[in-house]
Amino acid sequence: MEKMEKNLYEASLEGNINTLLMLLQQDPLILERVTLDRHGDTPLHIASTLGHTNFIKEVITRKPNLAMECDSQKRVPLHIASAKGHTEAVKLLAAANPEACDACDRDGMNPIYLAAVKGHYEVVKELMQTQPHAARALVQQDTILHLCVKHDQLDVLKLLIEIMNDHEFLNTKDAYGNNILHLAVADKQVQTINFLLLTTTIEVNATNNNGETSMDMLAKVPRDLKYQQIMQSLTRAGAVEAQSSFTQVPQNSRTKMGLDSFKYHKKPTYAQYSREELTENDDWLNRKRSSLMVVASLIATMAFQAGTNPPSGVWQGDSSNDPLRKTGFAVMPSNHPTLYHVFIICNTTGFVSTLSIILLLISGLPFLKHRVFLWVLMVTMWIATTSMSITYLVSIWVLTPTPNSESFRHVAVGITGVWIALMTLLVVGHTVRIITVAMGKLLHRKRTILSPTLMNHVEI
Structure with a gap:
């Protein structure tokens, strides 16, 4: 009997139907016996x-009740087939016993949850x-949509939302x-x-148990390119921070103002203004750094090409009279x-x-986000462009x-000289501006420190 059971398990491993049929002929109850004897x-x-x-x-055609047998983890065969992604096997098992779709394992997961998590x-x-x-x-107060997001299964999430088309279920909240x-x-x-903001009815400003909206959640994540993209998407969708205050407009005032379709007016908070200003500042710095990277790469390529050629x-040949005239040496010296x-x-x-x-741009140093550093980069770029301008003049x-083209030389020198003068004036102007702003902040700080002392003398 043990040998027959062993042969049955080997047949299931190989998918050997002939062995299965032969064993069933020898013992028609072998499938039930194996189920009873093993856990x-x-x-x-x-x-x-x-x-x-x-x-x-072949098995479920003869014994459809076996589709509801559980293993040690309380998983029915449909759990296994769903988790493994065997679509045809899922069709057979679900059709044999639709109740298997509702069966839960020890973790509370039914077959469709396992398939969704696996994508x-x-x-x-x-x-x-x-x-x-x-x-x-x-599953522990998580919907299948929560699990799709937690396991980053966007395609399955889209499918479920499209099929279910349920606003209330879409906005269901988890235990937190x-x-x-x-x-x-x-x-x-x-x-x-x-996807959620553009194609669904998700509640953008819903709050969790801590009173946080999606915008508040964003404030907790590290700031990078994804942060900027998410901030833009949420802002366009009307997302606000939970602490943003709302003042209700009286009905008669709203009617006079032509705002019948609006229930509330949002009053931006200082934190929101600060966040927007910081975001704009970061965007501006990112654009400037990107532009500098492109220009610097181009100039470096030009300089390398000019140096090697x-x-x-x-010279294409050697000369015994001139030691500088060797094959591969520059003619210009x-x-x-x-x-x-x-x-x-x-x-x-x-x-x-x-x-x-x-x-410096690819180093990722923290001080790269300051405008003063951008000024340093601008000065360095001025040095590079001025040097390349002189290199061009020498080449021309x-x-x-x-002597016939002497005038062309002077024209090139004059134009390039004017350009260098203008760029120098621009750099000097920016330098004076930065120094002026820095001195203004320093004086303001000194006044702030001295003010309490002066007030004390007045009181005395």
Whole structure:
């Protein structure tokens, strides 16, 4: 008898229908006997784990009640097939006994919950068609929508919301009072947040047990690119902080103002103003840093190219009379030694300056968010662009023939000189402005410190 049971389990592992039929001919009650004698996985559980569809079909056709047998974790075969994503096996097991869709394991999870957590789209779709009310069960006060967000299963979330189309269920709160938007914001799931705000009736300003809205949840997460995207999405959707105050407008005033369709006027708080100003400041700095990165990369590429391929090119042959005339050496040192020194110094300065900018921008240092640092980057960029301008002038001077084109040299020098002068004036202006602002803040701080002392002397 033990040998027959062993053969049955081996047949379930392999999905061997012939062995199953042979064993059933020898002992028609072998399936019931195995179920009674063992408290772990039944052959149907094993076949469901491996997705042996034909084996499952043969077993439940003969013994449909086996679809409700539980293993040691109180899981029926449909739990296993759903968690593994075996859609065809799910169809067979759910059709054999639809009550299996409502069965809960030791963790309180039914088959559709397991499929949703694992992201098995087709399985969820099949179970929703078979037993849609199973998706409305709660697991420790979490709905299936909460679990989809917690496990970042956006496709399944979209499917469930579309099929259920239930505003109340969509806005159900968990044990902590969080709706699914709270959870999505806390986990910075940008795509999920945009889906909920744009295509569903989620309550944007619902509060949890701590009195926090989705905007309050956002204030707790680290500030990065996702933070900025979520802030923009929530702001467009009308999200506010929980402490924002609302003043009701009298009915007659609302009628006179043409605001019958509005019930409340929102009064922004100081915290909200500060957050908006900080967000705008961060956006501005991010745009400036991105622009500097692009320009610095371009100038570094130009400087590298000019350094490895100098004006007039390189010698193509050796000369016994001139030690500088060697194959691969620059032609310019032989013909214009002084200008070549200027060229090398300016080109290297521009190259190193732009590399410094790139290194600082990608370093992620905390002080990079201050405007003073942006001024330092601007000065460094001025040095780089000025150096590259002089490099260009030297190149034009060397490559322009004389004496017929002497006027072209002077025009190039004049235009570039004017440009450098304007850029220098701009940098000086910004420097004076920063110094003026810093001095103003310093004087204000001194007045603030001295004010209590002066008041004490007046009182005395």
